Amino acid sequence: MPDAAHRKHGDMPAPQPDYQMAEELVIDDLETLKVIADPLRLRILELMHKPQTVKKIARKLEMTPTKLYYHINLLEKHGLIVLVDTRIVSGIIEKHYLAAARGFRLASALLSPGETGESEALVITLDGLFAGTKQDILRALRQGILQPEHEQPTRHLKFWQGGLHLTPEQAQEFYDRVEALWAEYLELSHQQRDSLPECQSYQTLYMLWPSLYEHDSED
Known part of the structure; x- marks a missing residue:
C-alpha cells in the first residue's frame, strides 16, 4: 500500500488538533472487533497514548x-485512531495519530451466542488476547526484560x-475490589507514564467468569 503521506493534500481527512482521548470506546460491530483483535494493531494502539507518527x-x-501503513489505515478507517496533526517534513506530509480512547470495551450484545450457541465476537476476542499475550511474554523473555530467576x-x-x-454476593465483591484496584493503578500509570523514566511497562490479563467446573469438596 502506498505511503499515505504521498496522497494529494485534498484527499486527506482533516486533522483534529483539539481531539481529547475518550476514557472508553465501545466496540459494537464485528469488523471493528476483527481490526482491534490483531496483536500488532493492539501494540500500535498502546503506543498511541500520545500523538505518534x-x-x-x-x-x-x-x-x-x-x-505498518495497512494497519494504520485500518485503525483510522474504523475510528480507533484519530489524525490530530500534519506537518511538512522535507517536502513530505508527516501525519500524527492518537488513540481514540484509553480503553476499549465490547458491547454486551456483540457477545451474545448465535444459532450455534457460540459467540463469534468472543472467539475473535479470546484468540487475539491469548495470541498477543503469548507473543509479548516470549518477546520479553528473549530480550531479557522478563527474567524468571532474577x-x-x-x-x-x-x-x-x-x-x-x-456466593453471588462474594463474587460481586471480588469483582468490585479487583476492578477498583485496576482503576487505581491505571490512573497512576496514566499520570506518570511519560514523567518517570524508571517506570517499567507491565502487561496484565485478568478474566473472571462463571464456570461449569465443579470444585472438589471434602466429605
Whole structure:
C-alpha cells in the first residue's frame, strides 16, 4: 500500500488538533472487533497514548514503516485512531495519530451466542488476547526484560489459574475490589507514564467468569 503521506493534500481527512482521548470506546460491530483483535494493531494502539507518527511507531516496534501503513489505515478507517496533526517534513506530509480512547470495551450484545450457541465476537476476542499475550511474554523473555530467576520478583512472570467457590454476593465483591484496584493503578500509570523514566511497562490479563467446573469438596 502506498505511503499515505504521498496522497494529494485534498484527499486527506482533516486533522483534529483539539481531539481529547475518550476514557472508553465501545466496540459494537464485528469488523471493528476483527481490526482491534490483531496483536500488532493492539501494540500500535498502546503506543498511541500520545500523538505518534508511523515512523516513530515503526522504530519502537523494530519494523519498517511500509509494513505498518495497512494497519494504520485500518485503525483510522474504523475510528480507533484519530489524525490530530500534519506537518511538512522535507517536502513530505508527516501525519500524527492518537488513540481514540484509553480503553476499549465490547458491547454486551456483540457477545451474545448465535444459532450455534457460540459467540463469534468472543472467539475473535479470546484468540487475539491469548495470541498477543503469548507473543509479548516470549518477546520479553528473549530480550531479557522478563527474567524468571532474577532476584527482584517484579522481573518475574506472575500468573494464577484456579477456581473459586463463591456466593453471588462474594463474587460481586471480588469483582468490585479487583476492578477498583485496576482503576487505581491505571490512573497512576496514566499520570506518570511519560514523567518517570524508571517506570517499567507491565502487561496484565485478568478474566473472571462463571464456570461449569465443579470444585472438589471434602466429605
